Amino acid sequence: xxxxxxxxxxxxxxxxxxTLDLSMMGEENYGYFEDLKVENSxxxxxxIMKWIAEQGKxxxxxxxxxxxxxxxxxxxxxxxxxxxxxxxxxxxxxxxxSLGMTRGKNDRVDARRIADYLYSNRAKLKxxxxxxxxxxxxxxxxxxxxxxxxxxxxxxxxxxxHQQYENITGLxxxxxxxxxxIEQQEVLISQIEKKIETTIGSEAQLxxxxxxxxxxxxxxxxxxxxxxxQTNNFSNFQDGRKYACYAGIAPFEYSSGTSIRARTKVSxxxxxxxxxLLANGANSAAIWDPQIKAYYKRKAEEGKDHKxxxxxxxxxxxxRVFAVIKRQAPYVTVYEHNF
Numbered sequence: 001x002x003x004x005x006x007x008x009x010x011x012x013x014x015x016x017x018x019t020l021d022l023s024m025m026g027e028e029n030y031g032y033f034e035d036l037k038v039e040n041s042x043x044x045x046x047x048i049m050k051w052i053a054e055q056g057k058x059x060x061x062x063x064x065x066x067x068x069x070x071x072x073x074x075x076x077x078x079x080x081x082x083x084x085x086x087x088x089x090x091x092x093x094x095x096x097x098s099l100g101m102t103r104g105k106n107d108r109v110d111a112r113r114i115a116d117y118l119y120s121n122r123a124k125l126k127x128x129x130x131x132x133x134x135x136x137x138x139x140x141x142x143x144x145x146x147x148x149x150x151x152x153x154x155x156x157x158x159x160x161x162h163q164q165y166e167n168i169t170g171l172x173x174x175x176x177x178x179x180x181x182i183e184q185q186e187v188l189i190s191q192i193e194k195k196i197e198t199t200i201g202s203e204a205q206l207x208x209x210x211x212x213x214x215x216x217x218x219x220x221x222x223x224x225x226x227x228x229x230q231t232n233n234f235s236n237f238q239d240g241r242k243y244a245c246y247a248g249i250a251p252f253e254y255s256s257g258t259s260i261r262a263r264t265k266v267s268x269x270x271x272x273x274x275x276x277l278l279a280n281g282a283n284s285a286a287i288w289d290p291q292i293k294a295y296y297k298r299k300a301e302e303g304k305d306h307k308x309x310x311x312x313x314x315x316x317x318x319x320r321v322f323a324v325i326k327r328q329a330p331y332v333t334v335y336e337h338n339f
Contacts, residue, residue, distance in 0.1 A: 003086050004063050004122040012114030013066040014107045015073045020044060023111035024055070024062070025119060033112050040072065045079045059085055065118035065125070067092045074136070081130040088118070089128045131232050134203045138196055139229045142222070145192045146273075152185040196225050206233055208328070215330035216320045218285030218292070218313075223277040227321065230274060240315075240322035247274045249314045275314070282313035290333065292316065 014021040017040065024034040036051045038044030052059050064080060064087035066073060073089070080087045098121070099113050118125070131139075159178045166172050201207040206228060213224040228234070230246070237243040244250035248270015286296040292313055299309045324331045 002123060002125070003127060004088070004118075004125050007061060007063040007086065007122070009057055009062045010115050010119040010122070011062055011064045012111045012116070012118055013064055013076070014110040014114065015040065015066055015069045015076065016107065017072050019107070020048075020076065021107040021111040022048065022051075023108065023115045024052075024057075025112075025115045027119070030119070033115065035108055035111070037108075040076065042075075042079065045076065059083065063087065063118060063122070065090065065114050067095055067114065077128065077130060087128055088125045090117075090125075129232055129235060131229075132203065132206070134199060134206055135229055135232060137199050138225055141192055141196045141199065142225055142229065145189060145196070145222070148185055148189050148192065152182060152189065155182045155185065193221055197221060200225065200228065209233060209325055212324045212328070212330055213321045215324060216317060217289040217331075217333070218281035218317050219321060220281065220284075223274075223281050224321075226274050226277060230271070234322070234325045237322075240319035243322065244315050244318050245270075247271050247278060247314075247318065249275055249278060249311050249318070251311075278314040278317060279310055281317055282310045285313060285317060286310070 009024055009026050011022055011024045020038050020040050022036045022038070024036075025032065034051075034055060036048065038047045049059060052062060062085065064085060066076075066087070066089055068089050068091055077087070077089065095114065095117055098117055155178055159175060159182065162171075162174045162178060166175060197210075200210045210224055210228060213219050213227060214221065219227075227243075231237050231243065237246070241250060282292075285292045286309075287293065295316075296309055296313065299312070300306075320331055
């Protein structure tokens with residue numbers, strides 16, 4: 001049952017690093033807003049409760065909505081969840097496009113627009129499911145690993161540059177020092193990956209789903225961990241098709257009437273990080289998985305582009321992962337025999 005339609009008051013929240021801008025609106029006084037600005041801290045959150053009480057309203061009669069702002073909103077989400085307050089977190093682009101043509105922008109106006117969006121779409125919004133502490137830890141470790149990989153890549157590029165200098169200057173110690181730093185980064189990245197695996201294994205169902213996802217050839221440690229985090233342990237997406245849409249790898253038809261017949265293609269809207277990881281996994285599966293290797297060969301012989309085939313294989317990997325999670329049994333490769 002949708003709990004948003006039961007609420008009397010609708011609060012839009014614009015989140016920034018240090019402050020929260022809130023705007024409250026009710027069904028009976030549509031278009032009239034009560035505004036509040038507080039610190040993005042527990043001290044500020046306490047003022048929200050006081051603000052609601054001063055207006056003669058009850059927190060349990062309120063629904064909250066905000067834009068997904070990454071780490072800036074995590075503390076507020078946890079506070080709302082701990083107080084059993086109903087809230088939803090919407091993608092920024094979704095909010096922007098749903099509001100139509102707008103002019104001007106500031107934090108208070110944004111909070112009012114979010115409150116209006118919450119009221120207008122209350123019948124179809126889904127309440128936010130707060131991820132477990134383990135998933136939040138894994139997400140932080142994945143962010144840390146990504147940062148270390150960027151540093152390693154930067155060092156490798158720097159090494160190539162200094163190796164060119166050596167031919168003229170003869171200063172080889174710079175390259176040696178950079179090489180040592182690269183080795184240190186590789187050790188650090190390996191340690192982070194082990195910690196990710198250990199952290200996931202500390203929660204039984206999370207660890208089981210992690211192992212099931214990795215049973216699919218082409219799905220490695222990092223890809224499986226990203227999928228666990230983004231799907232909240234496979235609870236936020238009903239099937240592989242919807243996750244493929246989120247990742248930006250699902251093809252969509254583009255046609256209208258009899259005059260518009262464009263090529264079926266993927267949307268440019270999608271999570272680029274997981275799309276890249278899945279593409280890397282698809283390239284690996286095309287080498288090591290017999291069925292996918294045969295599929296790649298057949299499509300290549302038909303004249304299909306490499307990127308298009310890899311995108312199709314990425315979709316196959318996603319569907320396989322969701323299938324093994326649904327069955328709660330590892331993926332088994334079926335070998336074909338010629339008789």
